[in-house]
Amino acid sequence: AQSVTQLGSHVSVSEGALVLLRCNYSSSVPPYLFWYVQYPNQGLQLLLKYTTGATLVKGINGFEAEFKKSETSFHLTKPSAHMSDAAEYFCAVSDRGGSYIPTFGRGTSLIVHP
Amino acid sequence: GAVVSQHPSRVICKSGTSVKIECRSLDFQATTMFWYRQFPKKSLMLMATSNEGSKATYEQGVEKDKFLINHASLTLSTLTVTSAHPEDSSFYICSASLGDGYTFGSGTRLTVV
Numbered sequence: 001a002q003s004v005t006q007l008g009s010h011v012s013v014s015e016g017a018l019v020l021l022r023c024n025y026s027s028s029v030p031p032y033l034f035w036y037v038q039y040p041n042q043g044l045q046l047l048l049k050y051t052t053g054a055t056l057v058k059g060i061n062g063f064e065a066e067f068k069k070s071e072t073s074f075h076l077t078k079p080s081a082h083m084s085d086a087a088e089y090f091c092a093v094s095d096r097g098g099s100y101i102p103t104f105g106r107g108t109s110l111i112v113h114p
Numbered sequence: 115g116a117v118v119s120q121h122p123s124r125v126i127c128k129s130g131t132s133v134k135i136e137c138r139s140l141d142f143q144a145t146t147m148f149w150y151r152q153f154p155k156k157s158l159m160l161m162a163t164s165n166e167g168s169k170a171t172y173e174q175g176v177e178k179d180k181f182l183i184n185h186a187s188l189t190l191s192t193l194t195v196t197s198a199h200p201e202d203s204s205f206y207i208c209s210a211s212l213g214d215g216y217t218f219g220s221g222t223r224l225t226v227v
Contacts, residue, residue: 009155034215043120043207043218044158051214090157094215101148102216106157 002027002093006105014113019078021108023065023091026072033074034092034102035065044090050074061085086112116142118210120219127198127226135193135222137208143188144210149181152205152221164191198226 007022025031032051036044048059055067065076074091088109094102117140127133137147145166150158162178164170164185172178180202182194195202203226208219 032214036218041123041205041221041223043118043220044209046215046217049215101160101163104157109155 002031002095002103004091004093004103004105006089006091006108008108009106010109010111012111012113013081015083016080019063019076019081019085019110021076021089021091021110023074023076023105024072025074025091025093027093027095029095032094033065033067034094035059035063035074035076036090036092037061038088038090038107047076047089081110081112083112083114086110116140116210116212116217118144118208118217118219120208120222122222123220124223125225127224129199129226130197132194132196133198133224135195135206135208135224137191137193137210137219139189139210142210142212144191145188146211147185147191148209148211148216149183149191149193150207150209152207158207161193195224198224200226202226 003026005024034049035047038044047063048057050057050067058064063078088107090107091105092102094100119138121136147164149161161176162170162172164183166185166188170183185191207221209216
């Protein structure tokens with residue numbers, strides 16, 4: 001069984017500030033981990049993913065996430081927030097990749113203040 | 115990259131009618147597709163998993179006779195909401211499995227009046 005917990009349904013930051021969105025997972029096997037972004041009335045766009053190898057993963061739009069097995073975490077960060085980063089962010093976990101049903105967190109709404 | 119095209123993006127229908135939502139993989143073959151429903155301010159709820167050429171697997175609590183899924187080819191899966199009611203109004207998203215991840219359609223906003 002697998003599960004995802006995203007701490008904080010809303011995160012509010014000022015433009016230019018650090019963005020930190022938290023994600024903890026549980027999985028019975030080495031997980032595949034994903035972060036997706038969703039803008040209003042749109043589908044999900046992949047930001048980044050961890051499958052194997054390097055634990056620090058860099059994605060699009062300046063985002064990155066680090067897989068920490070000991071902490072069962074995959075937190076998403078960005079050094080400097082832009083207004084355009086305001087969106088809903090979803091963390092997801094899958095056992096062994098795309099043929100398996102992913103489990104999504106409840107999402108975190110990122111609010112960016114000018 | 116792999117693209118999934120979902121159509122229509124918005125649809126308004128009368129109560130009691132049926133609505134078909136299409137999901138096409140444009141540059142790859144999708145043997146497995148997932149259909150999700152998303153309520154306002156909520157995460158994605160998996161409705162069913164469809165595999166090309168076989169019957170869809172529905173999640174517990176999802177009415178298979180109401181939400182008909184057809185995955186007749188490697189590039190097309192459809193979701194038909196039959197005898198739609200206002201409570202079926204929602205945002206529906208399809209997703210196709212890739213080797214090590216997933217790609218999503220742009221979603222369909224269904225409003226039943």
